[in-house]
Amino acid sequence: MTSLKIVPHPHPALRWKSREINRIDAELKQMVSQMFELMYEARGVGLAANQVALPYRLFVINPTGDPEETDQELVFLNPRISRRRGSEEGEEGCLSLPEVHAPVIRATHITVDAFDLTGQQFEMELEDFPARVIQHEYDHLEGVLFTDRIAAEHLQEAQPLLDDLVVQFRTMQESGEMAADDALEKELRRLEKLRT
């Protein structure tokens, strides 16, 4: 398997509505372990498959962000948020949108169910920060970025950074360092067929 990379905005994978995974195998486990590595390297607390250009309903989290605390690692396959309660504003950032930070309103309590890497279904109730992380990662699977949920004034503040990311991405595409959008989309559709 080729090594995964965190892809920046505006990579089309970040706007992809991901498909459910129907098969857990060694390659998928390998992807998950690479996702944890990339997440820790980037000092993140969560990473969704879309962020590494994989069109699958899968994300990993470790709310401590500490690679030593492996007991805090959680893998969610085909997750579903069945209940959301309360609401609170809190600062968010995203590994796909470097340097952009803004407050987002999220539910304070959620119930989520998903499958783990052994194919076992589980249900969890989470609150506060871990609940926020899961809502943020779940949005990625729907092709939603946290900047879609921020107030107009904050979006305006973030706009120059977002514009810069677009310029950098288009420059990489022009230089051939990154494939063109239609080729990237074709690859996402190919990957989708492999596992969904």
Ligand code: ZN
């Ligand atoms: Zn994110």
